[in-house]
Amino acid sequence: MPHLRPQNVAAALLRVAGPRPRGRLALAVALCVVTSFGATNVDTSETAPTKTQNPRFGFAVGGNIQNLGSGELARYLDGAKAAHAGWIRLDINWCVIQRAGPSSYDWARFDNVVRAVTARGMRVLAGILYTPPWARPDGTSAMHPPSNLADYATFATAAVRRYAPMGVHAYEIWNEPNIDRFWAPRPDPARYTQLLKLAYAAVKSVDRSALVVSGGLSPYGSYKQGDAKHMNPLRFLEQMYANGARGSFDALGWHPSNYPHGLSFAAWSAWSQMSQTSPSARSIMKARGDGSKRIWATEFSYPTGSAAGNVSEATQARLVRDTYAALDRWSWAGPAFVYSYHDDGADKRNTEQNFGVVHFDYSPKPSYRAYQAAAAR
Secondary structure, three states, X not given: OOOOOOOOHHHHHHHHHOOOOHHHHHHHHHHHHOOOOOOOOOOOOOOOOOOOOEEEEEEEOOOOHHHOOHHHHHHHHHHHHHOOEEEEEEEEEHHHHOOOOOOOOOOHHHHXXXXXXXXXXXXXXXXXXXXXXXXXXXXXXXXXXXXOHHHHHHHHHHHHHHHHHHOOOEEEEEEOOOEOOOOOOOOOHHHHHHHHHHHHHHHHHHOOXXXXXXXXXXXXXXXXXXXXXXXXXXXXXHHXXXXXXXXXXXXXXXXXXXXXXXXXXXXXXXXXXXXOOOOOHHHHHHHOOOOOOEEEEEEEOOOOOOOOOOOOHHHHHHHHHHHHHHHHOOOOEEEEEEOOOEOOOOOOOOHHHOOOOEOOOOOEOHHHHHXXXXXXX
């Protein structure tokens, strides 16, 4: 495992909790304000399911996959399948699907992706997230929770009714609610827990066997660190339990990204905070009677490129391999999702464009081969 480089902890926190979500946040906002979509037909008739997909391995694909043309979507998912991924974490974006109002649904592009994923023998973890303009206060972004939380539950019910017959039986409730970039204007564990409770009941009312994952918590500092816009995930988890979350999720969502430091212990590391710190996510769960629940790493990442804090392609490959090897040793670890499969661009100076295990032109990085080899075991 790589050793932690000595440096100022505050600077490390900026790298761990700061730049990563920005591009995805901007993309989600942009997608929500688009006024029209043309349906994209994806032909999956020649792609038969296989038994080679590893159920512990997944890719978190971000919020743009539904906008790919049929050829590129097939290329994308064929590559994920060839890597033996068992899961694709896909945004089911409420803000896009119901952008025209509470009685309007535009599922087409999301349907295409779901069908294409399941036809390739992979499973979908559907993230239900982001609020349409009609359901949030005027002047706010899609990252603001709905004014009436029941509106989210109503949409969750509709989403499960649509996608359970297509083979989707796992749902993640929101994304990174412990930071303001995804829960504006500030994290509110009590209100998030209310949302989680309503969503859990909604999902189970349609698909009793479905698995509900709580929204993956973002890295942010050590247990005692935080400010008005950010809560350390351990503190946030404690507050979730204090507000009655225990019976309203089947697995805990967690984002253990810690680039460029990897798996070395640090009190502020989201990786270490899963089980090695005091308290840890595991100790908090055990103390509240949830020791049997697993932690799903629904997003972890090691961006390449030349930006400060990024890693070399060789290091990315080693860290992907070591992360899965470590998780495989822990009985409490559920599926883990690399963010992401494909680079969003070719600018090596831009962190947001370099999270993939394949380049923008789809040529594989060493991490793709490392992932593929690990998942084939």
